[in-house]
Amino acid sequence: MSGVLEKIGQTQDKWFVFLDKLESRMHEICTAAVPEIREVFEQDRDPYKRAHGHLLMGLRGQINQMRSKANEVREEKIFQFIDGITSELPGHGFFTGSHDRLYTFRIACINRHNLFEEKIAFYMSLLNNAAGEQDLEAAYQEQLQAFEAIRDQFSCKQCAGQMTIPDLFFIATYVTCPFCQTQNTFIPSTGAQMVLHQARSLAEQRTAHLLKTYEESKPKNSLLYRQYLRSMFDEWNKIVPDMAEENEKFYQRLLQDHLNSINHY
Amino acid sequence: MSENPLLTPIHGITLEDYSAACAKLGSGLSEADVAKALGIEFPVWQEVSLLWPERMKQDSTFHIVTLFGQYFGEADKNPKFSNLKAEVSAQGTTNIEKIKTDKDFYQELEVARQVAYEYGLDGAQWIADQYAISIGDFQIAASLWNGQIHQDIQADYAGYNRRQDGYKKKYEQLFAAAQGGNLADDIEF
Numbered sequence: 001m002s003g004v005l006e007k008i009g010q011t012q013d014k015w016f017v018f019l020d021k022l023e024s025r026m027h028e029i030c031t032a033a034v035p036e037i038r039e040v041f042e043q044d045r046d047p048y049k050r051a052h053g054h055l056l057m058g059l060r061g062q063i064n065q066m067r068s069k070a071n072e073v074r075e076e077k078i079f080q081f082i083d084g085i086t087s088e089l090p091g092h093g094f095f096t097g098s099h100d101r102l103y104t105f106r107i108a109c110i111n112r113h114n115l116f117e118e119k120i121a122f123y124m125s126l127l128n129n130a131a132g133e134q135d136l137e138a139a140y141q142e143q144l145q146a147f148e149a150i151r152d153q154f155s156c157k158q159c160a161g162q163m164t165i166p167d168l169f170f171i172a173t174y175v176t177c178p179f180c181q182t183q184n185t186f187i188p189s190t191g192a193q194m195v196l197h198q199a200r201s202l203a204e205q206r207t208a209h210l211l212k213t214y215e216e217s218k219p220k221n222s223l224l225y226r227q228y229l230r231s232m233f234d235e236w237n238k239i240v241p242d243m244a245e246e247n248e249k250f251y252q253r254l255l256q257d258h259l260n261s262i263n264h265y
Numbered sequence: 266m267s268e269n270p271l272l273t274p275i276h277g278i279t280l281e282d283y284s285a286a287c288a289k290l291g292s293g294l295s296e297a298d299v300a301k302a303l304g305i306e307f308p309v310w311q312e313v314s315l316l317w318p319e320r321m322k323q324d325s326t327f328h329i330v331t332l333f334g335q336y337f338g339e340a341d342k343n344p345k346f347s348n349l350k351a352e353v354s355a356q357g358t359t360n361i362e363k364i365k366t367d368k369d370f371y372q373e374l375e376v377a378r379q380v381a382y383e384y385g386l387d388g389a390q391w392i393a394d395q396y397a398i399s400i401g402d403f404q405i406a407a408s409l410w411n412g413q414i415h416q417d418i419q420a421d422y423a424g425y426n427r428r429q430d431g432y433k434k435k436y437e438q439l440f441a442a443a444q445g446g447n448l449a450d451d452i453e454f
Binding site: 065069077171172173243253256 | 311312319437
């Protein structure tokens with residue numbers, strides 16, 4: 001009996017120490033990684049921020065390795081241990097102190113593991129948010145200024161007459177020469193092309209306060225969501241007016257999806 | 266002609282052609298090559314490539330995106346691109362053929378790609394570097410095998426998981442070894 005109790009106590013101690021060590025390593029890795037993630041994000045010139053993405057995935061992968069390791073140990077060293085001890089104890093109807101101790105051991109180990117999972121969630125969130133939100137407004141304003149600086153600096157490929165690009169285009173576009181009517185192909189810069197890809201995210205940043213108001217409403221207020229959605233699309237259309245017609249069709253679809261959903265009141 | 270207005274060609278480009286063009290872009294062709302093969306000018310192609318995804322976004326039934334995936338997988342059969350192939354090494358040609366005909370090879374590389382991402386590598390680039398298989402050809406293989414794999418899972422879920430776990434362990438060891446081990450390898454119970 002005392003031998004069993006001793007084994008249970010030792011196993012619990014080992015499990016707790018094992019998870020302590022994993023958490024300590026997790027803390028060490030993540031706190032060291034946060035400034036590096038931020039630096040890589042800021043210095044990554046790739047508009048899709050792939051270097052940052054790969055770094056983040058690598059770190060999350062290491063946290064997941066720790067999770068897998070803990071899961072394997074829980075299965076092999078805790079649950080199988082419980083099964084082994086249980087088979088050695090008197091059968092059903094013969095509850096002893098060992099049964100009680102085994103039960104409290106099981107609950108303690110599971111609870112400790114739940115705390116470990118909470119730590120994982122905390123550090124995953126820390127890593128995911130380490131770079132902060134990209135300032136899309138600043139990037140957009142930068143593109144508007146860059147366009148203003150160059151919009152008059154084009155000449156017709158046919159007659160060399162000076163041309164003005166009428167709008168900030170995001171894809172290759174024909175521009176007709178006002179002198180000889182030749183169609184010139186205007187190819188926007190990578191930065192201008194990115195405005196199109198980031199337009200929705202920028203519109204979401206501009207209207208994030210409305211979404212927050214909706215999300216904080218209890219019960220969820222559908223009217224607030226519809227106000228947010230309309231405002232978000234209005235902003236989106238302001239950024240890329242040429243896409244307004246297509247955006248409106250998408251708006252109608254999202255609105256319909258929302259009205260059809262069962263998660264609002 | 267389909268009655269679904271979302272399937273109406275855009276500037277004469279059908280969803281079949283657009284899907285095949287996307288597959289070819291992923292296989293290393295340039296946008297200019299693709300526009301030429303479709304017989305349209307570059308700005309027209311760019312507008313087409315802007316508007317087909319809009320159609321997919323508008324379709325709440327996901328029919329358009331499903332067809333896109335199907336046509337993407339059949340890109341090699343599209344006559345408009347039959348004479349147009351990106352330059353590929355002899356090894357690449359063999360592997361591209363293999364991934365489209367050998368399901369196990371595809372499944373192993375699919376796992377390898379995912380594990381590579383978990384180790385902070387660009388999984389698609391790793392496949393391209395190791396096997397000279399572009400992301401476009403990989404996605405074509407994915408759309409070719411998805412239905413069969415789905416059936417395999419239904420027929421033998423445990424066997425499927427066992428094979429996947431085997432591949433996963435193999436590539437976890439490979440990538441971990443290349444990086445000097447996992448960061449918690451020294452912590453034992």
